Amino acid sequence: MSGLRARQKADRHRRIIEAAAELFREAGYEGAKIEAIAAQAEVSVGTIYNYYENKGDILGAIVSLEVNEVLNAGQGVVARPPANVGDALDTLIGIYIEHSLHYLSKEMWRQAMAISTQLPDSPFGQAYTALDRALTEQIRALISRLQALALVRQDIDGAALGELIFNNMNMMFIEFVKRDAAKIPELRAAVRRQNRILVAAIAV
Amino acid sequence: MSGLRARQKADRHRRIIEAAAELFREAGYEGAKIEAIAAQAEVSVGTIYNYYENKGDILGAIVSLEVNEVLNAGQGVVARPPANVGDALDTLIGIYIEHSLHYLSKEMWRQAMAISTQLPDSPFGQAYTALDRALTEQIRALISRLQALALVRQDIDGAALGELIFNNMNMMFIEFVKRDAAKIPELRAAVRRQNRILVAAIAV
């Protein structure tokens, strides 16, 4: 069934994303003009808008790539967590944080976060919310796993705890991308310190 | 010393803010055109840009009004907190949440949040970060107070705990303003449920 049209379409999608990723990194999100992306991808401006509702959605496609890789990497930790609550949390969160700047610069993250709050009902806004939820779910899954391994108390409200841990980490990550000078090790240390309070409360 | 120039300046500032607040509420942030704000405030477009770096900074001035009132109201709770850790937190956070939609609509909050992450170094971006920090400090102050009253364990890391509580609340608030259908009582209940885990860990 792979007709000419479908192949061309996939190819144009790829070219647009590649061009945008390159220009976003080089010139920043605002600095990367749609005309320039169109020229680099060898399509017209109109075609870009045929494929994406707006400039933000192009960035959104790149963010999705990043977060889905992170979720994938996280599955390993949930399946076989370190035998200590603090380490287990730190390992999972470490994966999220360490991976975060692989495809996206801080500036790109800032734009992505801004757009997702500005336009929560746009395709990208909804996708971003879904990604957040998926990360929250993965943290919840880790807690369930730790409860099954009798490392976390059975009477803990796992759903609320998962949200609490994700929300705190996410807010710290937002502050992290807002300050260009902020470093990854500091971020991890700060989150670890905050989680220590929780670990004391929930560990068996 | 109050020369004509200074008085006119203050007056123009006030007129611009009033015009913007009205139009933002009526037409939404995007819908309120700078030309319309200028016309309503009886100044020219150029003058607005002489007073504010960009449209976002106008919104920023309004947000500051709101948050400073909230901080003020919070002081009362810190000074005389309810004699129960859970209630004390709930009362303070309740003030923040209940007050939040007084001057600002959800749409205005979304824009404000978006701008503060998008341009963290703009005047507004920095002011917003300072406001967040002030709220965090107030929560920390409440915890100190509760420790002094022997309602919270002395060995708790108050700084980390304050951040944890603020970050979680703030993230919940962000999700709240992103969903127009979300209601204040639900938000308060969800945050209370999350804080319950912490309260169990820190109460004497």
Add this chain to the structure above:
DNA sequence: TTCTAAAATTGAGTCAATTCTGTTTTTATG
């Protein structure tokens, strides 16, 4: 192969934020 409808592409045009430049108003000074 030829033709037609549907799908996709194109780029000139629109709209609104922001910038720029010349003009007006205020202040300070003699």
Add this chain to the structure above:
DNA sequence: CATAAAAACAGAATTGACTCAATTTTAGAA
């Protein structure tokens, strides 16, 4: 009071995201 420097103002010009009507390309039937 005059007057020159400084500050503030006005609104036309610029810029860049996004739209839309006209054109081109593809798929499939005859």
